[in-house]
Amino acid sequence: MPELRHLKGAALAGAALLMGMSSIASAGNDTSGKKIAFSNSFAGNSFRQVMVKSWESGTEAAKAAGVIGDAAVISANNNATEQAAQMQNLILEGYDAIVINAASPTALNGVVKQACDAGIVVVAFDGVVTEPCAYVVNYDWKRVGSSQVDYLSKRLGGKGTLLEVRGIAGNSVDDDISNGVHEALTAFPDTKIAGSVHGDFTQTVAQREVAGILPSLPKIDAVVTQGGDGYGTAQAFAAANRDEPIIIMGNREDELSWWKEQHDKNGYETMSISATPGVSMVAFWVAQQILAGKEVPKFVGVPFLRIDQPDLDAWLSVTEKGGVTNPTYTQEWVSQLIEANAKHADLPAIPAPTK
Incomplete structure (x- = not known):
């Protein structure tokens, strides 16, 4: 399993990525002249910004190692028409693979x-x-x-009143x-959702939307979220002088720091779950491996x-201020991931970091 560390610039990312290239970089077709682009729907929150940074740092390392010839990233403004036009330009520019969010x-x-149809992966x-x-x-x-x-059912004994903070309306992840x-x-008929708002995966939006609905809500025992919204939700409850519910977090530094502060002060406990921004590099390595001739299933699960509480300090210590907790995914790890998916085996684990 490759060493996990937070992505703090091209130097560290490049070193980590190169560590994972040696065993399989020469296998299959030569991709040193191939071009891979990233079409990103938007970059308007901390998660997406770290996602782009991961792509830029990781692909620069891959270029320096001679694994690919070139890479690019272009972001739309959460507008499908704009993103489609950008992709058409990438097709005309002769990219060999396009990774799309x-x-x-x-x-x-x-x-x-x-x-x-143009032969692009x-x-x-x-x-x-x-x-x-x-x-x-x-x-x-x-x-x-x-x-x-499942977590909240154990904490609340199968009974409680929830607030749901969703992501961006119309986004497949939100749905x-x-x-x-x-x-x-x-499975828990005594647990009810009292209200729902869209926080757009963004702390400021979540704070505003939660603040707007709180006056109409009864006592809230817990908040289910989607990532990037936990800290804003906590601030809305504090501003309204409402009791702190159990707020599920989404691996952002401000969320984890708030959680630790509350735990140190009064024993507050929750959990945090999210995708990682470095998944952009998982998609990159999948594209590179397809170009190299590797047999890859149509769906690769991540x-x-x-x-959880025992791992909070360890993950917080490797999460950049204002950023998102982000392991580094090497070519070797992604090759293992592809193999696990092909064999319907257990996926390679993401262990807690060690200092």
Whole structure:
């Protein structure tokens, strides 16, 4: 298992990535002249910003090692039409593979099919597409919702009143996490959702939207979230002089720091679960391996990073101020991930870091 450390610039990322290249970089077809682009739907929150940083640092290291010839990243403004136009430009520019984090699961299908028809490898991740020619690197997002409900059922004894803070309306991740929450709640009829808002995966939006709905809500025992919204939610409850509920966190530094502060002060406990921004590099390595001739299943599942109370200090210590907890995914680790998916075996673990 490769060493895990927070991505703090190209130097550290490059060193970690190069450590994982030696055993398999020469296998398969030569990709040293290949170009891989990243079409990103938006970069408007801390998670997406670290995602782009991971891509830039990781692909620079891959270029320096001679694994690929070039890489690029271009972000739209959460607008599917704009993203489709950007992808058409990437097709015309002759990229060999396009990694896409889509603004819509269906609106990009046409341009994705154009890319596939032009012989371009398309790998969708996070915000995926339904066009069958694309490879998909993704999480079982429903598990984010169901894991929160399972945790809270134990903490609350199967009874309680919840607030749901969702992501961006219309986003496939938002729909899947929310569906996971609601499906899991059918096993706990005495646990009810009193209200729901969209926090757009962003602390400031979540704080504003939660503050707006709180006056109409009864006592809230816990808050189910989607990532990037836990700290803003906590601030809204504090500003309204409401009791602190159990707020599920999403691996952001401000969330983890607030959690630690509350735990040190009064024993507050919760859990944190999220995708990792470095999943952009998982998608990159999947694209590179396909170009190298590796047999890759159409769907490559990725494990979530979950942080529980015993691991809080360790993960917080390697999370950059204002950032998101982010392991480094090497080519070697992703090769293991591909093999595990192909064999329907257990996915390689993301262990807690050690100092």
